Amino acid sequence: MAKKVFPGFIDIHTHLREPGAIHKEDFKTGSRAAVKGGFTFIGDMPNNPIPTVTYQRLKQKISLADKKAICDIGFHYGTTGKNIKSFKKAWQSPRVLGLKIFCNHTTGDLLVNDIVLLKKIFKGWQSKKPILVHAENVEMAAVIALANLYKRRLHICHLSQASEVGLVRRAKLRKQQVTAGVCPHHLYLTDKDEKKMGGYAMMKPSLGTKKDQDELWNGLRSGVIDIIESDHAPHIREEKEQKNPAFGIPGLETAVGLMFKAVKDKKIKQSQIIDLFHNKAKKIFNIPNQPRTYIEIDPGKEYIVGKEGYETKCDWSSFAGWKLNGKVEKVVLRGKTLMENGRVI
Numbered sequence: 001m002a003k004k005v006f007p008g009f010i011d012i013h014t015h016l017r018e019p020g021a022i023h024k025e026d027f028k029t030g031s032r033a034a035v036k037g038g039f040t041f042i043g044d045m046p047n048n049p050i051p052t053v054t055y056q057r058l059k060q061k062i063s064l065a066d067k068k069a070i071c072d073i074g075f076h077y078g079t080t081g082k083n084i085k086s087f088k089k090a091w092q093s094p095r096v097l098g099l100k101i102f103c104n105h106t107t108g109d110l111l112v113n114d115i116v117l118l119k120k121i122f123k124g125w126q127s128k129k130p131i132l133v134h135a136e137n138v139e140m141a142a143v144i145a146l147a148n149l150y151k152r153r154l155h156i157c158h159l160s161q162a163s164e165v166g167l168v169r170r171a172k173l174r175k176q177q178v179t180a181g182v183c184p185h186h187l188y189l190t191d192k193d194e195k196k197m198g199g200y201a202m203m204k205p206s207l208g209t210k211k212d213q214d215e216l217w218n219g220l221r222s223g224v225i226d227i228i229e230s231d232h233a234p235h236i237r238e239e240k241e242q243k244n245p246a247f248g249i250p251g252l253e254t255a256v257g258l259m260f261k262a263v264k265d266k267k268i269k270q271s272q273i274i275d276l277f278h279n280k281a282k283k284i285f286n287i288p289n290q291p292r293t294y295i296e297i298d299p300g301k302e303y304i305v306g307k308e309g310y311e312t313k314c315d316w317s318s319f320a321g322w323k324l325n326g327k328v329e330k331v332v333l334r335g336k337t338l339m340e341n342g343r344v345i
Contacts, residue, residue, distance in 0.1 A: 008040025013229035020049030046078025199245030260326025
């Protein structure tokens with residue numbers, strides 16, 4: 001099959017680990033992994049060991065990224081509920097995509113699950129930029145209600161359960177400004193894989209059942225789920241093989257291939273790819289145009305994950321050995337070639 005040209009893909013959900021945990025990833029290696037995967041714009045999450053919860057830290061993070069990254073990066077501002085006074089400065093920054101709230105336990109120290117504090121945060125974020133949430137089950141229902149109360153735009157990250165698809169569907173039927181994303185690992189792996197793979201399949205939200213997985217695919221096909229997000233969360237092997245493994249897996253280099261595999265397997269249509277990886281994310285997060293930017297993909301070309309190594313510093317994948325489709329062959333950002341013949345320059 002001939003190569004096809006697509007706009008530069010967007011992944012709004014990555015953890016590039018800088019500052020504070022650059023033994024796992026940094027802006028250079030993370031952005032190279034993004035380009036290898038076909039992404040020209042990525043969004044970085046705030047839950048570093050040094051969390052992005054002050055305007056000064058935000059500026060420092062932007063400066064680090066601009067010195068090292070080879071693709072474009074936007075940033076999600078973080079909150080503990082104690083930094084509401086800094087919100088206005090944050091949302092006025094053109095580099096900030098939204099506010100991220102962690103309502104359930106995951107990596108980092110930004111957990112906010114007190115309803116009074118959540119109300120203050122939703123009230124305080126008086127911006128058209130969305131509030132993003134890691135919220136599962138009861139917490140998801142709560143933030144949907146708060147978004148409705150305060151008329152905020154809400155993006156729910158990484159849906160993982162059938163019940164959550166139902167919550168988003170009902171919110172959209174009520175005409176709420178709610179959008180949602182799903183990760184390829186929740187579409188392709190289940191709790192049975194976690195039993196086989198141990199730490200290498202441990203993440204937050206945890207992998208669901210086959211029933212959950214089926215409903216995620218239904219949500220993707222029907223438009224209830226808006227975008228694909230990798231939730232690229234690299235850890236070194238030692239951290240995944242210890243008694244209490246760190247949560248998260250790398251995903252930037254496999255997300256596109258997994259979704260072209262879905263096209264081949266007739267789980268989705270190829271016409272959905274541009275919406276899932278570009279159009280909808282661009283609209284939801286008001287991402288600026290990238291002129292003279294495109295990627296070339298051979299939709300039918302098969303390749304083996306890991307055969308040519310990885311750009312991510314953690315140097316592994318939960319999908320190692322899998323046969324995927326849609327090899328990204330070339331990436332051009334603002335007229336500059338970043339990848340040629342499948343290799344990052």
